[in-house]
Amino acid sequence: MITHGECGKTWTGLRRAHCPACHETFNSDSAAERHRVGKPGIDRRCVDPASVGLIPIEQPWGTCWQAPGTDLRFTAGVTDEAA
Ligand SMILES: [Zn+2]
Numbered sequence: 001m002i003t004h005g006e007c008g009k010t011w012t013g014l015r016r017a018h019c020p021a022c023h024e025t026f027n028s029d030s031a032a033e034r035h036r037v038g039k040p041g042i043d044r045r046c047v048d049p050a051s052v053g054l055i056p057i058e059q060p061w062g063t064c065w066q067a068p069g070t071d072l073r074f075t076a077g078v079t080d081e082a083a
């Protein structure tokens, strides 16, 4: 279990990405990348993850945003064997 001291949110999984700006938790760096728009150092900012097509997955520790499709195999309960 990982806890972010600034917001107190917790999550599990080494692949997760937690945004230090808006404090949403994402399934992976690539999913987190989707909720950021603009150019780094110029107008880089966060947008609502839902507005860029990310899906909120309810985990025991909170909401984990993930991209539809490729990331789904990391969803709890969905395994490669079942695919
Ligand atoms: Zn963010």
Ligand SMILES: [Zn+2]
Pocket: 004, 006, 007, 008, 009, 018, 019, 020, 023, 024
């Ligand atoms: Zn945080």
